[in-house]
Amino acid sequence: DQQVKQNSPSLSVQEGRISILNCDYTNSMFDYFLWYKKYPAEGPTFLISISSIKDKNEDGRFTVFLNKSAKHLSLHIVPSQPGDSAVYFCAASDYNQGGKLIFGQGTELSVKP
Amino acid sequence: ETGVTQSPTHLIKTRGQQVTLRCSSQSGHNTVSWYQQALGQGPQFIFQYYREEENGRGNFPPRFSGLQFPNYSSELNVNALELDDSALYLCASSLIQGEETQYFGPGTRLLVL
Numbered sequence: 001d002q003q004v005k006q007n008s009p010s011l012s013v014q015e016g017r018i019s020i021l022n023c024d025y026t027n028s029m030f031d032y033f034l035w036y037k038k039y040p041a042e043g044p045t046f047l048i049s050i051s052s053i054k055d056k057n058e059d060g061r062f063t064v065f066l067n068k069s070a071k072h073l074s075l076h077i078v079p080s081q082p083g084d085s086a087v088y089f090c091a092a093s094d095y096n097q098g099g100k101l102i103f104g105q106g107t108e109l110s111v112k113p
Numbered sequence: 114e115t116g117v118t119q120s121p122t123h124l125i126k127t128r129g130q131q132v133t134l135r136c137s138s139q140s141g142h143n144t145v146s147w148y149q150q151a152l153g154q155g156p157q158f159i160f161q162y163y164r165e166e167e168n169g170r171g172n173f174p175p176r177f178s179g180l181q182f183p184n185y186s187s188e189l190n191v192n193a194l195e196l197d198d199s200a201l202y203l204c205a206s207s208l209i210q211g212e213e214t215q216y217f218g219p220g221t222r223l224l225v226l
Contacts, residue, residue, distance in 0.1 A: 043117070
């Protein structure tokens with residue numbers, strides 16, 4: 001049972017344009033959501049997070065949107081840069097489960113110059 | 114402030130053997146979690162340790178066990194290795210138990226032949 005899903009395995013975007021990565025979840029008990037970026041041969045790097053009491057969180061070029069009724073979140077990167085090329089994972093947690101993160105399968109973003 | 118470190122970076126074992134992977138948490142972090150990432154998948158939660166006690170476990174058999182030491186470093190032990198145990202093993206630390214933002218190490222790539 002895949003509780004967190006990233007349905008697009010890959011995304012290709014032109015440098016300077018917007019990248020939109022999507023994530024869906026099924027467990028309504030999730031109350032915190034995170035995005036991680038992963039380069040080959042490195043561990044996931046924390047990017048941005050959002051609590052379920054908010055619907056938007058912004059940090060520089062990165063914005064995460066949460067639609068609780070649709071159980072959907074998205075990560076917007078504007079403007080996209082070649083250095084953003086990596087695999088992006090969304091993750092969710094339920095505070096009552098003590099910090100256990102449930103990850104999606106990842107989306108590989110390629111930003112072309 | 115040092116980040117999360119893991120050793121070794123790569124390891125090759127044969128089926129039936131035992132393996133110990135090591136993790137040093139980020140300075141000041143008292144909670145450590147271990148994840149298994151198979152090729153093409155997102156990380157899967159194995160277990161979490163807080164104050165040297167197991168504090169939550171994912172869907173992994175008892176041959177996966179762990180330890181956390183007073184200095185908050187940690188070990189993951191896997192007995193009776195199987196071919197399917199081949200994966201990237203990630204350690205993540207967080208500042209306090211239950212805090213959802215976890216910071217990952219670079220991982221240990223395990224190959225079981």
